Amino acid sequence: MNTPEWQPGSWRSLVAAQQPDYDDPAAVEAALALLSGKPPIVAPGEVDRLRADLAMAAEGRRFVLQGGDCAERFEECTASNLTRLLQVLLQMSLVLTYATRKPVIRIGRIAGQYAKPRSKGVEVVDGAELPVYRGDLINDMAPTVEARHADPKRMVEGYHHATASLNFIRGLIEGGFADLHHPQQWDLDFIEQSPDSDAYNKIIDAITDAVKFMTTVGEGGMLETLRRVSFYTSHEALLLPYEQAMTRRTAGEWHNLGAHFLWVGYRTCQTDGAHVEYLRGVRNPVGIKVGPNMPTADLIEILDRIDPGREAGRVTLITRFGANRVGECLPAYLHAVGHAGHPVVWLCDPMHGNTRATADGHKTRHVADIFSELEQTFEMHASVGTCLGGVHFELTGSPVTECVGGSGGVRAQQLGDCYQTACDPRLNGAQALEMAFLIARLLR
Numbered sequence: 001m002n003t004p005e006w007q008p009g010s011w012r013s014l015v016a017a018q019q020p021d022y023d024d025p026a027a028v029e030a031a032l033a034l035l036s037g038k039p040p041i042v043a044p045g046e047v048d049r050l051r052a053d054l055a056m057a058a059e060g061r062r063f064v065l066q067g068g069d070c071a072e073r074f075e076e077c078t079a080s081n082l083t084r085l086l087q088v089l090l091q092m093s094l095v096l097t098y099a100t101r102k103p104v105i106r107i108g109r110i111a112g113q114y115a116k117p118r119s120k121g122v123e124v125v126d127g128a129e130l131p132v133y134r135g136d137l138i139n140d141m142a143p144t145v146e147a148r149h150a151d152p153k154r155m156v157e158g159y160h161h162a163t164a165s166l167n168f169i170r171g172l173i174e175g176g177f178a179d180l181h182h183p184q185q186w187d188l189d190f191i192e193q194s195p196d197s198d199a200y201n202k203i204i205d206a207i208t209d210a211v212k213f214m215t216t217v218g219e220g221g222m223l224e225t226l227r228r229v230s231f232y233t234s235h236e237a238l239l240l241p242y243e244q245a246m247t248r249r250t251a252g253e254w255h256n257l258g259a260h261f262l263w264v265g266y267r268t269c270q271t272d273g274a275h276v277e278y279l280r281g282v283r284n285p286v287g288i289k290v291g292p293n294m295p296t297a298d299l300i301e302i303l304d305r306i307d308p309g310r311e312a313g314r315v316t317l318i319t320r321f322g323a324n325r326v327g328e329c330l331p332a333y334l335h336a337v338g339h340a341g342h343p344v345v346w347l348c349d350p351m352h353g354n355t356r357a358t359a360d361g362h363k364t365r366h367v368a369d370i371f372s373e374l375e376q377t378f379e380m381h382a383s384v385g386t387c388l389g390g391v392h393f394e395l396t397g398s399p400v401t402e403c404v405g406g407s408g409g410v411r412a413q414q415l416g417d418c419y420q421t422a423c424d425p426r427l428n429g430a431q432a433l434e435m436a437f438l439i440a441r442l443l444r
C-alpha cells in the first residue's frame with residue numbers, strides 16, 4: 001500500500017467527516033496554539049502500559065470493561081457524578097473479574113468524551129431549524145442559534161474539564177477506594193427485586209469470600225493489589241484539530257496525550273478518510289467501531305493502515321450490530337480478521353445497534369436487547385474459536401431512566417421521569433451493575 005509519510009497534521013489533506021464549520025479561522029488557530037503548549041493530560045508510559053495490557057486481552061488473558069457517558073457535559077463534571085461513575089465501573093469490574101477469572105482492564109469513556117457525531121447536521125425545534133448539538137467540545141446544547149454556534153474556545157474548556165476530571169479520578173484511586181471491595185456496602189436493591197436473586201446472592205457471597213481471603217493473607221502484595229487499581233481514559237477521536245493539538249512526540253514516538261485510548265466512530269471510519277489517517281500515526285491503542293454497513297474488505301484495509309505491524313494491543317474492534325443483526329453479521333468479520341492476521345481485541349458494544357424511539361419521542365434501549373446481543377456475541381466467538389475480550393457500555397452512576405428494563409424495572413412510561421442524557425440513553429447504576437451480574441451468571 002502506498003502510504004505517504006504521517007504527520008500530526010497529515011489528515012488535513014483528506015476528507016474529514018463530522019467536523020464543525022468554524023467561522024473564525026484565527027480564533028481556531030489561537031485555541032489550538034494555546035492547547036499545544038499545555039501540559040499533557042496523560043503520560044506516554046501510561047498509554048504504552050495500556051497497549052501492553054490490551055495485548056494480553058488479545059491473547060485472552062485479560063478482559064476489558066469500557067464504559068461511561070455517551071456524551072460527557074462540562075456542567076456534569078462534578079465530584080458526585082465522577083465518584084458515582086467510578087464506583088459503578090469498579091464494582092462491575094470486580095464482578096467481571098469473578099465472571100471471567102481474568103484481571104479486568106478498566107477504561108472510562110471519561111475526561112474528554114465531549115464530541116459527538118450526528119446523523120443530521122440540522123434539527124427542527126419548535127418549528128425553527130437549528131444546527132445540531134455536536135457535543136460540549138464544539139457547541140452548546142441549548143436550542144438557540146447562538147448556543148449552537150461552533151465556538152473554538154470550547155476546545156480549551158474541554159481540555160480543562162478533562163484535566164479536572166482525571167485529576168479527581170486519580171485522587172480517588174490513589175486515596176484507596178477500599179470500601180468498593182466490600183459488596184455488603186454496594187447498592188444492591190435490584191437483587192431483591194430480581195427473579196434471579198438466588199444466583200446473584202451466590203455471586204456476592206463468592207466475591208465477599210475471595211476479598212476476605214485476600215485481606216486475611218494479604219500482608220504481602222495482595223492487599224495492595226486490591227487497593228490500587230489501574231484506570232484508563234478514552235474518547236472518540238472525532239474533532240481532529242483538537243486531537244492534533246494533544247499530539248506530542250516523546251523519544252521519537254508520537255502519542256495523543258489527551259487520553260489513553262482513542263476510537264474512530266462508525267460514522268467517521270472511511271478507509272481513505274482523515275480520521276483513519278490521524279490515528280494510524282499515534283502509538284495509542286486504537287478502537288474501531290464495526291457495524292453492519294462496514295464492508296469486511298474496508299475493515300481489513302483500515303486494519304492494514306492502522307496496524308501494519310500486526311501488533312497485539314494496537315487495535316481493538318468494537319462490534320455494534322444490534323441483537324437482531326449480530327447473528328447474521330458478526331461471523332464474517334471474525335473470519336476476515338482472522339485470515340488477515342491482525343491480533344485484535346474484540347469488544348462488544350451492545351448499545352449502539354439497539355437504540356429505538358418510543359411513541360413519545362424518547363430514544364431508548366432495552367436491557368433485554370443489550371444482554372441478548374452480548375449473549376449471542378459470546379456464543380459466536382466461542383463457535384468461531386475467537387475470544388470476546390471485553391464489553392463496552394454507555395452508563396452512568398446516576399439513577400436516570402433512559403434505558404428500559406432490569407430488575408429495578410424502568411418501564412417505557414417512566415422514561416420521562418429522569419431522562420438526562422445529552423445524546424444516547426445510558427444504563428443507570430443499578431442496570432449497569434446488574435449487566436455485570438448477568439454476564440457472571442452466563443459465564444459461571
Ligand code: PEP
Pocket residue numbers: 070117264265266267289320352424
Ligand atoms: C458512541 O460510541 O457514542 C457512538 C456514537 O457509537 P458509534 O460510532 O458506534 O455509532
Ligand code: CO
Pocket residue numbers: 070071352394423424
Ligand atoms: Co452513544
